[in-house]
Amino acid sequence: MDAARRPALILPLDAAFELRVMVLSRFYRRLRGRVAGPLPQALQLTPLRRARLILLLHALDFRLAGARPRDIAAALVDAREATLPALEWKSSAARRRTNRMIADAIGLMNGEYRKLLCGG
Structure with missing residues (x-):
């Protein structure tokens, strides 16, 4: 056959x-x-999930191009908080959110995208 x-x-x-x-x-x-x-x-991606994935792709693009977390925060999270003095930036919500976004984006790049194929 x-x-x-x-x-x-x-x-x-x-x-x-x-x-x-x-x-x-x-x-x-x-x-x-x-x-x-x-x-x-x-x-099916919810509009919120789709928006977050798009944001993660932007964060990953910035990071792979050599941008620092502060640069990524200025472009994607909160431009005002990204200009805080070092001591305030260290404890800011924008810094934590940006670092989380970068970690999630790198994780997706390194294989975690497969979770999307299983509805995760």
Whole structure:
């Protein structure tokens, strides 16, 4: 039997099995020329989640270009707080938020993006 004419898929029986089946059903409908239908609920991004991911991408771009956390805070978080004197900046909410954003963005870059594929 020619494998190109009779393709097969193997799905692991893991915690994401049901989600994989739903996504596979959408793929199969598209292969047959039909409308795929909506994404499974677990894969739909809320507007807030989408906005945060976009912000993380911007933070990662800045960081990879050599920007310091203060520069990133000025551009993305709070320009006023980014100009605080060193002692105040050290304990500012903008600094903590910026450092968290940078850490999350680097984590996504280093493989944590896979959580998005599982609805995480």
